[in-house]
Amino acid sequence: MDVSATSTVFNAPIPSKGHEMANDEIYQRIQVAIMERRLAPGTKLAEERLTEATGASRAKVRQVLSRLAHEKVVTLIPNRGAFIARPTTQEARELFTTRRLIEPGMVDLLARQVTPAQVRTLRRHVAQEQEARNANDLRRIIRLSGEFHIHIADMVASSFLPRIMRELTALTCLIITLYDKPNTPACPHHEHRDLVDMIEAHDSAGAKQCMLDHLLHIEHALDLDSTEPAPPDFDAIFKHDEI
Template identity: 60%
Template sequence: MNRANPTPATKDTESRTPYSNEEIYGRIQKAVLEHRLAPGTKLIEERLAEVSGVSRTKIREVLNKLAHEGLVTLVPNRGAFIASPSVEQARDVFVTRRMIEPEMARLLSQSATPPQVRALRKHVKLESDARKRDDRPAIIRLSGEFHVLIADMVGNEILLRMMRELAPLTCLVITLYDKPNAPACPHHEHSDLIDAIAAHDGARAAECMLEHLQHIEATLNFEVVKEASPDIEAIFS
């Protein structure tokens, strides 16, 4: 006796390999980095469980981790929402980044190896290719990942953990407050920073990083808050 063919939805559910907690976490974080999950988006446990193929218990574990890092706000009796940084919180993000990233660049310039410099230039090439394709989500994500890559190369686990949290938080800030048609992360500034690191010029590297962060903040408009529509299913496609 032949079995009836399952409906597409049933077939997809049966064939889908459940995501791990880290994969779900990474997908949500990446969606934030690419501005595909906007501040204020409600993360519905049932929907996340459905599209990722895991239980609501696992989804709660991921949401709790994201809340601990400041990317998600848990509201009693209402649920989980992508964080919406206030103007004060947004400014605090940049104060923090200005305090640690110039020193981070200076430290790397002292120890940078040729393979590390090549890796940085390769990453900037990916950013350039994304710009040629006009792939804005990729541009935004790669720009944030560039700063995380520098922290990784420094070899300080605490610093790396901080940058992994600050990069997506910055993306939320940019989503809320960026000015129309204002490039928040001009590509040449990353290249100038790499040149200083390659030359082992710590003072210049720190200066480039500080100017870069100041430029990003200057492109923001803290008087206007924008909204965007979420696409939960797309982050697991």
């Protein structure tokens, strides 16, 4: 799939001559498009289309693609270009292991120091998630579900942790797209609300367990038991058999 719908991904008029998107904006819009499943695993990110849609130079586009490749969200293939990554089942398991190491500690810390304003922010977000479910707006549901976790990171840190969570969330969306089981919700709708309840009550132990259970539920809703296809045995294919 080529990124022929780049103008849809960037959701903005083609920039006028002399105006171009900044690197961070291009980066963020690609991440959001992944979270909304508008850029699927394997999609080619053609430099020419990206420069047309953003008004940015090829040099800037390449910088963004290199950054995304460093984060394993994009795969760069020599002489072919950049493609949205297709994480393997092993990489998916490693990602959830990483999230289970990080996120229970995040909510533990937030539950100890949360402010009323932060609780209101989280409750507004959960309400937006419910509105998206009521409207059966799958793209918005997926994006908001990921952003909930990013909000928590933003509330407990200002630098490294939010950046890491954005990377992990984008990769999680790719994994859900690839391995989601039919008719199985990857993110049970009530668990974010329950988590906010525990954070507001300053129940740090309960919040930690709730986050751990939540991440396990997401992982278990995916089909990660399939084995990766073995590489083709070209020696066997082209072996000269005597007749």
